[in-house]
Amino acid sequence: MESPDFSPSRRRLLQSGGALAASLACARAFPAWARSGTAGAGTGETLSGDRIGLTIADSHFSTGGRSAHAVTVNGTLPAPLIRLREGRNVRIAVTNRLKEQSSIHWHGLLVPFQMDGVPGVSFPGIDPGETFIYEFPVTHAGTYWYHSHSGMQEAIGLYGPIVIDPAGADPVAYDREHILVLSDWSPIHPHEQLRKLKLMGGYFNYRKQTLAGLLAGRDQSLKERLEWGAMRMDATDISDVTGAAYSFLVNGHGTAENWTGLFAPGERVRLRIINAAAMTNFNFRIPGLAMIVVAADGLEVKPVEIDELQIAIAETYDVIVRPQAADAYGVIAEALDRSGLVRATLAPRLGMAGPVPPLRERPLLTMRDMGMDMSPAGGEHDHAGHGAQASATASQGHSMTMRDPSVAPQVKLGPGVASLSPMPADRLGDRPTGLEQAGHRVLTYADLQSLRPNPDPRPPSRTIDVHLTANMERYMWSIDGETLSDGARPIPFRLNERVRVNLINHTMMPHPIHLHGHFFELVHGAPGHRPRKHTVNVLPGGRVSFDLTADGEGDWAFHCHMLLHMHAGMMRIVTVRRPAGDA
Numbered sequence: 001m002e003s004p005d006f007s008p009s010r011r012r013l014l015q016s017g018g019a020l021a022a023s024l025a026c027a028r029a030f031p032a033w034a035r036s037g038t039a040g041a042g043t044g045e046t047l048s049g050d051r052i053g054l055t056i057a058d059s060h061f062s063t064g065g066r067s068a069h070a071v072t073v074n075g076t077l078p079a080p081l082i083r084l085r086e087g088r089n090v091r092i093a094v095t096n097r098l099k100e101q102s103s104i105h106w107h108g109l110l111v112p113f114q115m116d117g118v119p120g121v122s123f124p125g126i127d128p129g130e131t132f133i134y135e136f137p138v139t140h141a142g143t144y145w146y147h148s149h150s151g152m153q154e155a156i157g158l159y160g161p162i163v164i165d166p167a168g169a170d171p172v173a174y175d176r177e178h179i180l181v182l183s184d185w186s187p188i189h190p191h192e193q194l195r196k197l198k199l200m201g202g203y204f205n206y207r208k209q210t211l212a213g214l215l216a217g218r219d220q221s222l223k224e225r226l227e228w229g230a231m232r233m234d235a236t237d238i239s240d241v242t243g244a245a246y247s248f249l250v251n252g253h254g255t256a257e258n259w260t261g262l263f264a265p266g267e268r269v270r271l272r273i274i275n276a277a278a279m280t281n282f283n284f285r286i287p288g289l290a291m292i293v294v295a296a297d298g299l300e301v302k303p304v305e306i307d308e309l310q311i312a313i314a315e316t317y318d319v320i321v322r323p324q325a326a327d328a329y330g331v332i333a334e335a336l337d338r339s340g341l342v343r344a345t346l347a348p349r350l351g352m353a354g355p356v357p358p359l360r361e362r363p364l365l366t367m368r369d370m371g372m373d374m375s376p377a378g379g380e381h382d383h384a385g386h387g388a389q390a391s392a393t394a395s396q397g398h399s400m401t402m403r404d405p406s407v408a409p410q411v412k413l414g415p416g417v418a419s420l421s422p423m424p425a426d427r428l429g430d431r432p433t434g435l436e437q438a439g440h441r442v443l444t445y446a447d448l449q450s451l452r453p454n455p456d457p458r459p460p461s462r463t464i465d466v467h468l469t470a471n472m473e474r475y476m477w478s479i480d481g482e483t484l485s486d487g488a489r490p491i492p493f494r495l496n497e498r499v500r501v502n503l504i505n506h507t508m509m510p511h512p513i514h515l516h517g518h519f520f521e522l523v524h525g526a527p528g529h530r531p532r533k534h535t536v537n538v539l540p541g542g543r544v545s546f547d548l549t550a551d552g553e554g555d556w557a558f559h560c561h562m563l564l565h566m567h568a569g570m571m572r573i574v575t576v577r578r579p580a581g582d583a
C-alpha cells in the first residue's frame, strides 16, 4: 500500500493536503482519513496495531446549515479508520459514555460470536460508563466497517471504516487509495421518523404522481394508475426516508463542503466505497471515469469495468479509477429514489470542485417489482421501465391476487403481511431499480465472480426459504410474517452444514439482507467462482439464492440493514450448533 513514489510533486501534494486538513479540523471534527484534501487513506493517523481504544459519546453534528445531536466515536463523525493486518490479533477497548446502552458490531469481519457485538444475541451490550474489550484474530483482508447495533445510534453517527491489509501481497495494484464512506444524515431523530412513517407509510415521499403529470403525459398512464391504486400500490414508493429528510454525505461532508481526495494524473487510485447509510441505497458514479470493480463486501472479484453501480446499505465495493487528466472529477452518490445526491471531488489539487449533475428522473416501480411480471421476457432485464406490457398482462390474468397464501405457505398471515408476490423472479442479473435504462455500463450481481475459488465445493444438502414481508401502509416489516419481538424462533443450522437459502421479497422495496459471522455464495453461473458476500440486496418482487457453509458456531443476527426495517422487526437469529454427540 505504501507507494515508492516520493517525487517532489507527490510530496507537495501531501504537504498541502495536510495544511488544509489542519485548518478544517479546527472548525469540525473529522478523523484524518475523512478530512477534505486528504492525499490518501495511507497518509494520516489511523488506529492500528494490536491495542485500540474507542470512546462512544454524545456529540453534535452539522451539515448544510442544519445541526443536531449525534453519537460519535472519539469525537468524530464518521468514526476513526481502524486499519489492521490479516493474521494478527487485536484488542479493542470500547468505552460507553452515553446515558444509554451501546455496542459496536464489526461489519463483515469473521469474529467469534461473543465478539460480534449484537446486544441480546451475542453479548449483553455495553452499559453506560462501562468498557467492553473486544478481542479477536483478524482472519481476512478487505474493506469493512463498524457501527452500533443498539437503538438507532447508527443513524445519528456511530459508524466508521475498517481496512484490513493482506498478510501477503495485495492482488490489487494501486498507487493511492481513498476511503469513501457514504451516509445519510437527518436532524429529524430516527425515532421521530419511525413515528411519522407509522402514521403514514408515504410520509417522506413528496414526489407522488400528480394530475398535472398525467395531463402532461408523464409517469404511468391513467389505466396503470387505476390498476395500481386498486392494489393499494404506489409506483413512486421507492424509499421510505428520502431527501426530504436527509442530507447525503461522503465522509461526513455534504455537497457544499465538497470532500476532496487528491490524485496525480495517471495513478491507479483505489476507492474503498462503504455504504454506511441508515436508509439510503446509492447509485454511485464518477462521470468521465470508468470504474474497475475489484472487490465486493471486502473480498476480491475478477475485475469488471463499469460506469455506475448501485451500492446497497451495508455493502462495500472497491474500485480502481485511473484519471489521466488534471481535472476535477465529481464523485456522485445519488439516492436510489433520486430525491437527492451528494457530490465529492477527486482532483489533482485543492480548491477544485467536480460538477454537480442534475438529479435524473425519478424511477417508477413496475409489475416486475411486485413479483408479477408474466411477460414472456419475464426472466430478462429488457422489460420496459414503465411496465406497460407487464401491466397489460397482469390485468388479464390471475395476478391481481396479491395475497395467495399457497405461494408462501410458511408465512404467518396477519395485518403485517399486505401482499405476497405471485411470481418472484431471480433478479441477480437485473439492473437495480432506476438504472434499467441508463445508457452506460451498470454493475449487476451476475457480473461478479470471485477472484479466488470458493472454499467449499459441496452442493447444499437442504434448502430453506426465507420470506421478506411487510405491510408498508402501516410500516410493519417482518420475516415470514413474524418479528423478533413476536417471539419468532431462530433459524437453526448444524455446524459446517451446507444450506441453500432462498430469500424471497414480497414487498415493493429492496432489502439489503445481512448475515453476521459468515460469507455466502450468490447462486448464479457455474459453481466455483461465485461471488462471496455478507450482504445481498434483494430487489422488489425478486428472489435471491445463496449457498452457505454454516461454519461460524454460535448465535448470529440475520436482518435487513435498512435500520428502520430492522427496528420494526425484519430480523431473525440464526443459530449454528454442533450436532449432538460431536465433541
Ligand SMILES: [Cu+2]
Pocket (backbone or CB within 6 Å): 477, 510, 511, 512, 560, 561, 562, 565, 566, 570
Ligand atoms: Cu428492509
